[in-house]
Amino acid sequence: MRETSELTRFSCRNLHPAIGAEVLGLDLSVPLAPEVVADLIALWEDRSVLVFRDQKLSPQDQLRVTDYFGPPSQNEHKKDIGVDLPEQETPGIVLISNVQVDGKPIGSIGDGELWFHSDNCYLPKSAKASLLYAVEIPRAGGETRYASGYAAYQALSPETKAKLNGVMADYVFDYKINTQTRRFKPGPDAFHAVHPAVVLHPGTGRPALFVNRQTTERLIGMDPEESEALLQELFDFQERPEFVYDHQWRPGDLAIWDNRSCLHARKDFDPGERRTMRRTTAGEQKLEPALA
Template identity: 45%
Template sequence: MTPDIDIPRPAAPAIEAQPLSPALGARVRGVDASQPLSPATLAQLLDLWHAHGVLCLPGQSLDELQQVRFGEYFGELATTQGEYQISKSHPAIMYITNEKENGEYVGALPDGEMYFHSDMCYVEKPSKATMLYAMQIPSQGGNTLFANMYKAYEALPAATRASLAGLKAVNSYEPGTSAPMAATRMRSARAEGVRSYSHPVVCTHPVTGRKALYVNRLMTEYIEGMPREESDALLESLFDFQERPEFIYEHRWTPGDLLIWDNRCMLHARTDFDASELRKLRRITVKGERIR
């Protein structure tokens, strides 16, 4: 009888993480997002995500359902808004693209993306996470900017941080570019039934316990209980501060990049690009809880 021989099995590749920038983010290697994750790998990945706010997994090859499965490791997925839903395989899939069929856009590429914002901040329970998978990228532009709201809050003068405690701000779906436009935008928003919701100006992350600014130039309208002129001035100063270069990382996409960011503590925006070139990314979002 041939004795049993122990054949050494290759160890699973270790996860490697390198900072994307001094401001935020990590590039993660050693994870194949198209395959199921072990509990140990998932735990390590979530720890990295909470620590860095944005994770980039380069060189991925994902179909729709593989991306859905990977996204579900971060929580329950949200359903794509009806006007953008073009995937028949899963209701969470949405395409961010300037692609056209029969002269009509088949995905979403709103101009508002070019201003910093937080996804779904105009509803009671905003998205916890957003994930983008790069499929086709223009030769220049179409980059995604991320801003670290932990660092922005922590860099504020102590007196300013104290003055923000307990304040709430209204966020609206109707896009805009600055706080002084708020009065006009809110009148039309109410008339059209556009969604809006009030959240703390400073939130506390439910996992890390860190505080972060939770306002943004695109959708934050005004601070509750504060005279409009004073509210506008304070918001403009916060917008300018949170968009300082030292808090920002600019991601230049490569096809196969998979990015997932923490929507509770990171803002994002898009740079412009030549509309004659195709930009196509596949997006899913993860449901969140009330901002506190």
């Protein structure tokens, strides 16, 4: 992947050896030419996470950028997830915030740590792209962590790769119980989906480890003890520093990540500090297994 382009007039630098690139020289508040979008998508599929600093984006700007990566999703509205969330001013935009007005939250998933996961992996069609735009940032904490599914899979032993070949997994999540743990008895509003443990990325043709600590309940076809032991081994492995980039947010940052090839998590922060982000997702997609 080239780092500069006379055609697109942007440059990039890697943020971590395994994952992430910062894109320089683009103002996302104005529409991009099709050839620029094509180059960005190729870079994004290769590096899994793109970061754009110092952007001034309206909600409509963010939706336009989201549309470059696929049709903006609407499935995070409160009627779809079975939990009461504040009404959002702009359809397709979800506020992630701990701010309250008159004692009521203006957004969702406001405080605390979030374990590694892939957005909407508990739905039959998982989210292709997620975009997060920083409006207010705490003085410390609240970093978003990105773990490369590409790099983690490549580093697995041949024996572990063989165990995972063609294996499907259960992904379960209940908004009403906990945003961190997979240790719960799912309630009537829990979501459930089956996806490969290792997915074949449709753009790059590369395999990526897809299981995650937050929502992967079991590996189908294995006895419970074997499944649990292997999952715990995989969770610890894929979260090792050599696979993970921690993004230190600044107001005006936009991060775009590929849910098919990476996981993300959030570090804890002082709940007394304000943190407000705008999130969009795009391109619901059925995932196929990577077969050896």
